[in-house]
Amino acid sequence: MPSRSRAVLAALLGLFLVPLFVAPADxxxxxxxxxxxxxxxxxxxxxxxxxxxxxxxxxxxxxxxxxxxxxxxxxxxxxxxxxxxxxxxxxxxxVQVKGTRYGVAAPGRVRIARTTKQAVAGLPRGLRVPRAFLGVVAEDALAETGPAGAPAMPRIAASGVGLLRQTFSWRNIELRPGVLDFSAYDAFVADAARRGIDLLPILFDPPAFRSSAPSGQTRMTYPPASDAAFAMFAAILVARYGPTGSFWSARPDVPRRPIRAWQVWNEPNLKAYWGGKPDAVAYTRMLKTVHRAIRSVDPSATVVTAGLPESRLGDSPRRFLARMYRAGAKGHFQALALNPYATTADGVLEILVAMRRQMNKAKDRAAMWVTEIGWATTGTSSTYDLGEKAHAAVVTQTVALLARNAKRLNLRGVVYYAWRDLPVYEGGRDFWGLHTGLLSQDGTPKPAYRALTSLLRRLAR
Known part of the structure; x- marks a missing residue:
């Protein structure tokens, strides 16, 4: 090879082999x-x-x-x-958080935006995403649903948000063995359908008589005692709210908007949501059973894994997913859900790229779905507490960045947590996760709300 060609090849290799993270000095x-x-x-x-x-x-x-x-x-x-x-x-x-700079950048990939204008700079002309690409978690939308609907629902629809991720609590539906009460969820599903909002139910939280939790244990959520019983619960919901659901035929006054995607459990890689001992093999066994049940009722349903967060309070998503694959999970979900909390948009993207690479290595072509992510505006000293100006820029930049990369990641969408700030839980204490809302507790829009609605109008198909 001529010396000039060798030099060019060496230069190219140097470009491609620059590490994403530069290790500390030796x-x-x-x-x-x-x-x-x-x-x-x-x-x-x-x-x-x-x-x-x-x-x-x-x-x-x-x-x-x-x-x-x-x-x-x-x-x-x-x-x-x-x-x-x-x-x-x-x-x-x-770096400065409440001044002109904030966040910690991952090296070289994405420049940290300092304003919402910078956050959307560089978006390709003509980039469009489905309305349901951006969703929110809005606990008050279910809690406040009444005969006239939830007060929050019209505002959510007007914002351009097209999806609500909501726990369909087994505990709150099966009140006694074999006794099911769908009244709250019927009203919620009808309200969302009237507003043209899709739903992503989280199948979660078994009642005490269906749980594997020891008697009197209330500090953690335990997996169901029977995967078959949980699968039956899932199938009943699909038969009610799915494409051929009995709810739609019984309610001709409600616009037909069947639920097509179902999320199986929440964060099983954390101790708090799997009885203190995360177990990817046990979760996979449950997932496979529930997947069969859902698809037996709706063969084209999208079965979504539980969202996997990065946390030291359990297994990492990469390790947990590797164990799921070894247990035979491939082919038993249509979308891998991640809750990739990070301090910056770049950090979120880095997590997703790593997980997509792991899926590709396993020859898994399933989609990805960010089912929970958020930052706080005030209230705590956490690294996720950014202040309102920085919060608006980070939220907007993250949604814009993921919209740009949706095709290469095969990313179904992003769910932001949360729609509105929450009060401190009874007997609990304040923490950053209560201050992540696009609205304050009294419903006042934060800068992030206005920035996101503007972005969604630009991205709307």
Whole structure:
């Protein structure tokens, strides 16, 4: 090979082999700088510019203990270890949060947007997505449903959001063995249909007499005692609300909008939702049983896995999915659901790209679906608490970025959590997840609401 060709080939290889994450300097280099408050890992890169503050080779946007002090970010009052409390720190995780800059960027892939205008910059002309591409979780839409419908539903429809992800609680439907009460869900399904909103039910939360939980255990959700019983519950719902459902024939006054996708369980890779011991094999066994039941009633239904989040409170999505594949899950779901919480849009994309790569390696052509993601505007010292301006930009940039990459990822859609801020749970305590709403508790729109509605008008087919 001529020397010039070898040089060109070497240059090209260099471009393609640049790692997505640059590891910290080697040990010799690290010793050349002393560790300090401004340089936690002693790599000669100030924390404000360091994409791995504690030098553990986990990028900040994916590191649940950013400064390496053995305190999870959500409970760390000083997440970057600079001895300035988050509440007074203009740089609580490496860059300014409530000034002109915010977030922690993954290197090189996406520039962090500072304004909502920047968040949508570069969107291809003519890019369109289905209305149901963006969904929300809106607990009040079910809780407040009455004869006239839920007050939230018209506003959700007017925003351009086309899908609601809602738990269809087994516990709240089967009140006693064999006694089913669909009244609340009938009203909810009718209300959504009248507004032209699709539904993604989460099949979840067995009643005590159907659960494998020990007697008196209420702190965690346990899997059902019988997969067959859970599958029967799923089949009953499909037979009621699916394409040939009895609900539609009994209610000719309601526009026909059958439910075509069903999500099986919630976050089984976390201890809290699988009896303290996540078990991918057991979840796969349940998924396969429920998949057969759903598709026996609606052969073209989309069966969606439970959303898998990144968390140290259980198995990682990659490890959990690998175990699912080994247990024979491939072919028993039409969409893999992920809850890819990250501090930036770029971090979300990085998670999805890695999971798509894992699916491709398994020769699995199933779709992906982001079924939960969100950031807070106020209320806590968490790294997910961005302030209203940054919140609007991050939310908008994430939806825009995923819309741009939907085709290559085979991404079905994105569900934002949540529609409205929530009060502190009875007996609970405040945390960032209660402040992720597009609306405040009193219904006042946040900047993210206005930014998203504008984006959705631009993307609407």
């Amino acid at each position: 040990a010799a280099e690290r010793r050349s700088c002393a560790k300090s408050v401004k340089d936690r890992d002693g790599d000669c890169i100030a924390n404000t510019r360091d994409r791995d503050i504690d030098g553990d080779r986990i990028p900040n946007h994916r590191d649940s203990d950013m400064d390496g002090d053995r305190k999870r970010n959500s409970r760390d009052s000083d997440v970057d270890g600079d001895r300035v409390p988050n509440a007074r720190d203009r740089q609580p995780f490496g």
